[in-house]
Amino acid sequence: MPAYRTLAANDAVEYARRHAGLENPATLVSAEEVGDGNLNLVFKILDAAGISRIIVKQALPYVRCVGESWPLTLDRARIEAETLLEHSRFCPQHTVKIVHHDAAMAVMIQEDLSDHHIWRRELIKGVHYPQASRQLGEYLAQTLFHTSDFFQHPHEKKSAVVRFTNPEMCQITEDLFFSDPYRIHERNAYDAALETDAASLRLDSELKRKVAALKHRFLTKAEALLHGDIHSGSVFVAEGRLKAIDAEFGYYGPIGFDIGTAIGNLLLNYCGLPGLTGLRAAAAAREQRLTDIRELWQAFCEGFLALAAQKTRDESLAEPGYASSFLREVWQDAVGYCGTELIRRVVGLAHVADLDSISNAAMRLQCQRSAIELGRMLILAAGRIDDIGALTARIRQYS
Amino acid sequence: MPAYRTLAANDAVEYARRHAGLENPATLVSAEEVGDGNLNLVFKILDAAGISRIIVKQALPYVRCVGESWPLTLDRARIEAETLLEHSRFCPQHTVKIVHHDAAMAVMIQEDLSDHHIWRRELIKGVHYPQASRQLGEYLAQTLFHTSDFFQHPHEKKSAVVRFTNPEMCQITEDLFFSDPYRIHERNAYDAALETDAASLRLDSELKRKVAALKHRFLTKAEALLHGDIHSGSVFVAEGRLKAIDAEFGYYGPIGFDIGTAIGNLLLNYCGLPGLTGLRAAAAAREQRLTDIRELWQAFCEGFLALAAQKTRDESLAEPGYASSFLREVWQDAVGYCGTELIRRVVGLAHVADLDSISNAAMRLQCQRSAIELGRMLILAAGRIDDIGALTARIRQYS
Numbered sequence: 001m002p003a004y005r006t007l008a009a010n011d012a013v014e015y016a017r018r019h020a021g022l023e024n025p026a027t028l029v030s031a032e033e034v035g036d037g038n039l040n041l042v043f044k045i046l047d048a049a050g051i052s053r054i055i056v057k058q059a060l061p062y063v064r065c066v067g068e069s070w071p072l073t074l075d076r077a078r079i080e081a082e083t084l085l086e087h088s089r090f091c092p093q094h095t096v097k098i099v100h101h102d103a104a105m106a107v108m109i110q111e112d113l114s115d116h117h118i119w120r121r122e123l124i125k126g127v128h129y130p131q132a133s134r135q136l137g138e139y140l141a142q143t144l145f146h147t148s149d150f151f152q153h154p155h156e157k158k159s160a161v162v163r164f165t166n167p168e169m170c171q172i173t174e175d176l177f178f179s180d181p182y183r184i185h186e187r188n189a190y191d192a193a194l195e196t197d198a199a200s201l202r203l204d205s206e207l208k209r210k211v212a213a214l215k216h217r218f219l220t221k222a223e224a225l226l227h228g229d230i231h232s233g234s235v236f237v238a239e240g241r242l243k244a245i246d247a248e249f250g251y252y253g254p255i256g257f258d259i260g261t262a263i264g265n266l267l268l269n270y271c272g273l274p275g276l277t278g279l280r281a282a283a284a285a286r287e288q289r290l291t292d293i294r295e296l297w298q299a300f301c302e303g304f305l306a307l308a309a310q311k312t313r314d315e316s317l318a319e320p321g322y323a324s325s326f327l328r329e330v331w332q333d334a335v336g337y338c339g340t341e342l343i344r345r346v347v348g349l350a351h352v353a354d355l356d357s358i359s360n361a362a363m364r365l366q367c368q369r370s371a372i373e374l375g376r377m378l379i380l381a382a383g384r385i386d387d388i389g390a391l392t393a394r395i396r397q398y399s
Numbered sequence: 400m401p402a403y404r405t406l407a408a409n410d411a412v413e414y415a416r417r418h419a420g421l422e423n424p425a426t427l428v429s430a431e432e433v434g435d436g437n438l439n440l441v442f443k444i445l446d447a448a449g450i451s452r453i454i455v456k457q458a459l460p461y462v463r464c465v466g467e468s469w470p471l472t473l474d475r476a477r478i479e480a481e482t483l484l485e486h487s488r489f490c491p492q493h494t495v496k497i498v499h500h501d502a503a504m505a506v507m508i509q510e511d512l513s514d515h516h517i518w519r520r521e522l523i524k525g526v527h528y529p530q531a532s533r534q535l536g537e538y539l540a541q542t543l544f545h546t547s548d549f550f551q552h553p554h555e556k557k558s559a560v561v562r563f564t565n566p567e568m569c570q571i572t573e574d575l576f577f578s579d580p581y582r583i584h585e586r587n588a589y590d591a592a593l594e595t596d597a598a599s600l601r602l603d604s605e606l607k608r609k610v611a612a613l614k615h616r617f618l619t620k621a622e623a624l625l626h627g628d629i630h631s632g633s634v635f636v637a638e639g640r641l642k643a644i645d646a647e648f649g650y651y652g653p654i655g656f657d658i659g660t661a662i663g664n665l666l667l668n669y670c671g672l673p674g675l676t677g678l679r680a681a682a683a684a685r686e687q688r689l690t691d692i693r694e695l696w697q698a699f700c701e702g703f704l705a706l707a708a709q710k711t712r713d714e715s716l717a718e719p720g721y722a723s724s725f726l727r728e729v730w731q732d733a734v735g736y737c738g739t740e741l742i743r744r745v746v747g748l749a750h751v752a753d754l755d756s757i758s759n760a761a762m763r764l765q766c767q768r769s770a771i772e773l774g775r776m777l778i779l780a781a782g783r784i785d786d787i788g789a790l791t792a793r794i795r796q797y798s
Contacts (some may be wrong), residue, residue: 039654149615149619153566154566154569154618155567155570157618158564159562159566161560165560165561168554169557170557171553177717178715205719206722208715208725209721211717212715212721213721213724215713216548216716220548220622221619221620222619287526316614316615317611319607319611320604321604322607322608327614
């Protein structure tokens with residue numbers, strides 16, 4: 001295996017020619033670096049007509065948006081590729097296809113999705129994909145069921161837990177979701193006008209105990225191979241289609257974390273809508289977001305329960321009624337994790353365009369405050385929000 | 400490293416001479432095999448006066464009580480030694496001292512505890528060690544706190560989870576605690592007169608859902624490096640002293656499992672007492688067992704909370720009040736696991752002398768039935784038994 005070196009554009013073309021498995025590799029002639037994330041180089045590999053044919057993605061040994069002062073393991077590239085391959089086994093229709101990967105080079109080659117769009121951008125623009133929320137629910141049901149103890153043999157699952165041990169990436173989540181927003185930290189970034197709101201988080205001991213419990217479960221509960229970062233920017237959509245990408249945070253964690261992240265990003269959009277569009281359009285779009293959330297959760301639940309009824313291998317977990325009672329716990333976790341996602345996207349390091357792209361400053365602050373308050377309410381009340389109907393009712397109360 | 404071979408008595412002497420680190424190894428002259436467990440060879444290594452100086456313990460590649468038809472990983476010897484060494488770092492006073500271990504030979508050398516007695520035998524004989532329950536609670540507090548996310552750095556903890564991944568031994572627990580007692584299985588062993596009682600377990604769907612949840616938490620909740628088998632037969636006592644031994648089931652699991660196993664074995668003794676002693680003596684001894692259980696739990700709680708207040712390294716988990724709320728979850732887990740221990744020791748493969756040694760058959764059955772019914776109640780009501788006082792009240796109701 002070659003040692004690690006960073007790919008330049010021409011290297012990426014050469015790499016794709018050799019490893020992409022295309023019939024006519026010589027048609028690949030140039031590369032365009034499109035990585036807009038924080039962690040990686042991403043090249044579109046183009047043919048002579050300028051059409052992107054395949055994607056080469058390489059992990060950098062540091063956090064790109066911060067620089068070489070924040071080093072980060074290259075092993076995340078292996079974990080990302082292996083997570084996506086594992087998820088593809090169970091949900092190929094909604095997982096980006098990995099054609100090749102190389103742990104030493106921290107590179108993977110994946111299908112080109114240029115005919116898709118990042119879901120977050122579409123949500124911000126107000127373009128509706130009527131199947132997307134259900135498809136994301138289906139992705140979560142398939143991937144999380146099949147990598148859980150319902151389906152995996154305990155030996156297979158334990159060795160998978162070892163293979164997907166991902167300490168450095170998990171620490172980013174541990175810090176950014178659960179620690180930083182509730183303390184003074186240089187990584188936090190928010191408008192000075194939000195200082196009172198941020199300070200109120202740091203002073204809310206009941207809130208911090210609930211967040212500690214969520215963090216503790218993130219640290220201990222190895223329920224399934226999570227995507228680990230399934231926000232609306234990790235999801236590509238096209239008409240009738242949806243693909244999850246960017247799984248470098250993959251590890252065995254609490255199922256509710258993936259659900260809460262997915263729902264949380266729809267709620268971040270909900271919070272931003274009054275600033276992203278006119279008030280009347282916002283009201284309708286907000287109702288649509290609540291519908292999206294309900295569809296996502298229902299698709300997940302129905303999918304998971306159908307799989308549990310048909311395919312549970314563990315004789316104890318197959319007891320009729322157990323899967324439903326387990327999903328009630330997942331739901332409560334999900335509501336809490338959703339709340340932490342809302343808060344950390346306003347006061348923490350990594351923000352979302354659903355809020356930050358609002359041009360009117362006063363409106364932006366109002367939307368950001370509503371995200372903080374909604375997040376706080378969800379964390380505090382998670383144990384009393386029994387189902388999706390109760391969640392919707394609570395959200396309407398708060399906004 | 401030498402390859403694995405089973406030690407004969409003279410090999411064990413030679414091994415001890417070479418590796419025990421004694422000042423005068425030549426004084427070791429003979430060995431007595433005393434293994435009465437199910438899994439290992441255990442040699443006392445004697446001097447010329449016939450005094451045991453040191454213990455050599457070797458894992459066999461199969462379950463000893465069943466035979467070579469049930470093979471079992473030798474890696475358990477490494478895990479046992481490393482678990483005990485880890486526990487010794489934090490609670491040397493109550494962990495057997497490991498002098499040497501060798502993974503390839505699946506051997507360890509440990510201190511001789513001939514001046515101690517197995518706690519279970521003493522409980523059966525009615526010999527009371529007034530400090531034992533508190534000492535066991537202290538052992539559990541020290542070992543479980545220091546190997547939890549309260550104290551371990553997340554990177555260190557994740558690599559420890561990998562190192563203590565123990566699939567074959569965990570599967571024994573998964574099967575014997577949570578599956579077999581609730582299904583027809585050839586490993587189960589109970590008096591034919593208990594058939595109705597055993598059948599009622601298999602038909603109790605609510606009970607089986609609760610047991611499924613306990614099994615699922617055993618499979619997923621990596622809270623701390625458990626002893627994994629801390630029943631009263633894994634505990635040596637002497638006046639004012641207590642030592643835990645036999646940690647081959649060590650792995651990162653739910654803290655409540657160790658607590659529930661420890662309490663469960665005191666309750667098994669409680670259930671057996673009317674058959675082990677006269678009725679009047681039994682009533683007093685039962686009160687003592689309830690006191691023991693309270694002392695064990697309180698010592699654990701007070702120890703854990705004191706450590707949490709002084710030594711928690713995770714800033715989020717250090718939030719005042721969080722450790723207490725976490726211990727409420729541990730308590731509910733412990734009550735449930737305690738219930739599974741009571742049941743599996745009556746209808747499953749591995750029994751306890753507290754019940755099986757009762758010579759009067761009718762009395763033995765009555766005591767066994769009371770263990771089943773108490774176990775069932777604890778599993779079903781775990782979520783509503785809020786504290787040690789409520790537990791004691793419930794137990795008194797049931798017996």
